[in-house]
Amino acid sequence: MENEAIEQASAGWSWFVSNSMNVLYAIAIIVVALFLAKLAKRFIVQIANSKPSLDDTLFEFLGSLVFYIILVFAGLMVLERFGITTTSLVALIGAAGLAIGLALQGTLSNLAAGVMLLLFRPFKVGDFIDGAGVFGKVDAISLFTTDLVTFDNQQIIIPNSELWGTKLINHSHFEDRGVDLTFGVSYGTDLKKAEKAIRKVLSAHDKVLETPEPFIAVDKLNDSSVDFLVRPFCKGEHYFDLRYSLPQLVKEEFDRQKIEIPFPHRKVIMAK
Known part of the structure; x- marks a missing residue:
């Protein structure tokens, strides 16, 4: 024992x-x-x-x-x-x-897309982007979603997988932006006079850059008008200033110089 x-x-x-x-x-x-x-x-x-x-x-x-x-x-x-x-x-x-x-397949897909967006950085907070059918300013980027603020002050939350898997346009990627505008004049207008009037408006605008030089050329011969393609360049933050101010300024200059801006019309011949 x-x-x-x-x-x-x-x-x-x-x-x-x-x-x-x-x-x-x-x-x-x-x-x-x-x-x-x-x-x-x-x-x-x-x-x-x-x-x-x-x-x-x-x-x-x-x-x-x-x-x-x-x-x-x-x-x-x-x-x-x-x-x-x-x-x-x-x-x-x-x-x-x-x-x-x-x-959680959908959630993990958004997570993977969020990692790719944060790693490769196709856009950053403050950029204006066009993606997933939405245009707006990037307000926040998280691992699962991206928040955009539209011009009418709406917040739109987009799953990251929708941004990573589709075409994305970053309007703020380059410092300088070209603004494409079209101005039509009648067929009887002196084209050199119209071009000179457009250049006068562009040179007087303080947001238009001298370099690159604005592009002005006849683009289309429509049924009732000769269309000029006008592309001035500006800093990215001034894009919308030009986009919405130049049409009015060009119209006023055309009026002062008696340059006709045609409107669609139809000629009707009455048979006797």
Whole structure:
């Protein structure tokens, strides 16, 4: 009986020592994993902070993703240390991840598109864009949606997948913009006189750039008019100033110089 008690005490002590080492090992793994996870996240965020061209939102997300991945691997190592087989657990997590991915397919598609938009930056906050059938000013870019503000002061929230997967026009990408306008004159008009009148209006406008030089040329010979294509250049922020002020100024100049602006008409011949 005495020997049996000694053997039980020895086995209990061995179990305590073994599990104590496992507990210490697990604590060490968790501490090291937390340190490495925070270090990795801080490193990724600092990459974005060091380069203004990179988006902070994307790198905050990537930093958090790396942080939790390191912690998951640390948890699996702790379970292995205590003799728990993690193969089935990993398979279960994978199956659960697949089911969640299928259920959130649309959301994940927007997330992937958001990462691509923030990484390649086809537009930024403050740009005027035309995408997904909407034109407006970019107010905010998140991982899932992009917020636009229209000219009539409406907020439009667009899923990122719709912007990334379709044609997108960024009207603010280049500093200088060309403004395409069409002005029609009658067939009896002296074309050189009309061109001179248009150039006079453009040269007097303070928002029209001298370089690149404005483009003026006859574009079409319509049924009742000769159409000029006029393309002055301006800074991007002045685009709409020119777009909506030049037609009136050209009309007023044509009136002063007695240049006729034709309107559609139809000639009817009555048979006797």
